[in-house]
Amino acid sequence: MKSTEKSWNSSWEKIFQKQNWGRYPPEELIRFVARNFYSKKRSNVKFLDLGCGPGACSWYIAREGFSVAGIDGSKTAINQARLLFKKEKINGVFHVMDFVKLDFQDQSFDVVIDINAIQHNPIEKIPTILDEIKRILKPGGILFSIIVGDGTTNKRLFDKKGFIHFYKINEIKKMFKGFEIISIEKSMRTENNRKEKIIHWIITSKKSEYSNQKKD
Numbered sequence: 739m740k741s742t743e744k745s746w747n748s749s750w751e752k753i754f755q756k757q758n759w760g761r762y763p764p765e766e767l768i769r770f771v772a773r774n775f776y777s778k779k780r781s782n783v784k785f786l787d788l789g790c791g792p793g794a795c796s797w798y799i800a801r802e803g804f805s806v807a808g809i810d811g812s813k814t815a816i817n818q819a820r821l822l823f824k825k826e827k828i829n830g831v832f833h834v835m836d837f838v839k840l841d842f843q844d845q846s847f848d849v850v851i852d853i854n855a856i857q858h859n860p861i862e863k864i865p866t867i868l869d870e871i872k873r874i875l876k877p878g879g880i881l882f883s884i885i886v887g888d889g890t891t892n893k894r895l896f897d898k899k900g901f902i903h904f905y906k907i908n909e910i911k912k913m914f915k916g917f918e919i920i921s922i923e924k925s926m927r928t929e930n931n932r933k934e935k936i937i938h939w940i941i942t943s944k945k946s947e948y949s950n951q952k953k954d
Contacts, residue, residue: 789855793819
């Protein structure tokens with residue numbers, strides 16, 4: 739029987755219909771990909787862009803020669819991503835999909851990227867989402883996440899954008915306890931002439947190389 743469990747908030751469909759989004763990925767993602775994968779045979783590295791939106795991060799990954807799939811709960815966002823890839827004549831596959839039930843086989847991806855996507859799900863759903871990510875990652879596969887942090891004062895950016903929680907460092911460590919945490923970095927920028935702060939955690943974690951392997 740197909741699972742009816744859902745995590746995606748339908749308010750995002752209206753957001754993608756009305757709001758224009760940036761064309762380019764965040765520099766943190768570019769730095770992560772460059773440091774870890776530029777030296778590899780790129781066509782062999784499979785990325786999943788979790789919560790891809792209109793496809794900015796997927797576009798960058800595909801342009802760099804990697805294999806990429808993107809998922810989002812919004813049909814509008816997925817259509818926008820497909821149109822972008824068609825216009826740019828680059829390859830990628832996109833699906834409307836809820837994070838709590840990823841319709842991919844076990845060990846399908848080398849890398850999953852989460853650019854401010856998991857954070858917009860209810861806290862009680864996140865363990866299920868992370869279990870699904872672990873399932874579809876290959877042993878030794880990498881999860882790269884950017885998550886909004888406690889101490890953010892410009893909270894207007896997140897108004898009417900589904901569920902949002904501003905995470906403390908201990909919550910981040912607890913959230914990713916099922917993975918091997920490689921690094922947790924903190925990014926902070928100011929707005930409105932330094933009157934407001936936006937804080938993000940940048941988490942790089944790894945699935946155990948022995949996960950999903952059969953015992954002798």
